[in-house]
Amino acid sequence: MKGKIPARNLGGRPAEREPELGKRTQLNIALALPLKQRIEREAVNAGWSMSSEAAYRLQRAYAVEELLADFARLMVETTLDGMGGQKPRKVVMANFEHRIAQLISGKGGDKK
Known part of the structure; x- marks a missing residue:
């Protein structure tokens, strides 16, 4: 056979790609049970x-x-500089x- 033998797909998890700007990505975290229950x-x-x-x-x-x-x-700026x-x-x-x-009111963050 001439040339390279194609790499065989062994299955499993696909290679991770860099997340695109503006797209959502995964984050896995461990939480205390009361916090998880509150989020739920x-x-x-x-x-x-x-x-x-959670996001x-x-x-x-x-x-x-x-x-x-x-x-x-x-507050520090207005206190130190007065009205100047x-x-x-x-x-x-x-x-x-x-x-x-x-x-x-919920307008200060995007809810998805």
């Missing part, structure tokens, strides 16, 4: 899969973390309250 309960209430509920909760947790960091930074070129504290608070309202 919330998923049932929302009519979603547990995976979608949504993670997105919101990161959004809250970013929001609090932004708020802390803005910075937004007045009322404007900062209004923006903060608006972002909190978005998170509470």
Whole structure:
């Protein structure tokens, strides 16, 4: 026989590909039972899969973390610099309250 012998497919799990930007990918985690039960309960209430509920909760947790960091930074800036070129504290608070309202209403993270 001339040439190479084609590699035989041995079955099993296919080779992993790099995930495409914007596409969902897998994450396997171990959870304490009470947390798993809470995610399951919330998923049932929302009519979603547990995976979608967990992803949504993670997105919101990161959004809250970013929001609090932004708020802390803005509060320090407005406190240290007073009104000199910075937004007045009322404007900062209004923006903060608006972002909190978005998170509470579910508009602060994509739910899939």
